[in-house]
Amino acid sequence: LPKLLKRLKNKKVVFYGAGVYLELIKKYFDLSSLNVIAISDKKFENMEESEFLGYKTCSPDKIKDLNPDYVIITTKFYINIFEYLNDDLLKGTKIKIKPLVRKSFWTLVKEIWK
Numbered sequence: 001l002p003k004l005l006k007r008l009k010n011k012k013v014v015f016y017g018a019g020v021y022l023e024l025i026k027k028y029f030d031l032s033s034l035n036v037i038a039i040s041d042k043k044f045e046n047m048e049e050s051e052f053l054g055y056k057t058c059s060p061d062k063i064k065d066l067n068p069d070y071v072i073i074t075t076k077f078y079i080n081i082f083e084y085l086n087d088d089l090l091k092g093t094k095i096k097i098k099p100l101v102r103k104s105f106w107t108l109v110k111e112i113w114k
Contacts, residue, residue: 005033012068015039016060016076016085018052025051025074025100037066060089073099077110
């Protein structure tokens with residue numbers, strides 16, 4: 001996480017995934033050096049603009065409009081979300097998609113085959 005924070009300094013960031021995983025990360029890590037412009041999640045699809053953990057929320061289909069430099073996936077199981085963002089929602093954009101925490105190849109394989 002410290003390497004990621006350093007790399008994303010001065011970049012516009014959207015977190016994708018508004019759940020316990022992000023709550024724990026926010027609780028135990030200082031994210032103040034990030035320019036977090038919104039938190040996105042499917043649960044915000046039909047909601048008016050609101051806040052989650054002190055950040056603005058947005059529907060996934062509004063991420064493009066925010067024009068972030070990065071979308072950081074803040075869920076434990078990120079393969080399907082990465083595909084959804086990369087192959088559908090953000091296809092054709094220059095927005096980079098990264099998981100907050102990377103897993104080993106074998107851990108990912110196990111998750112896919114469950």
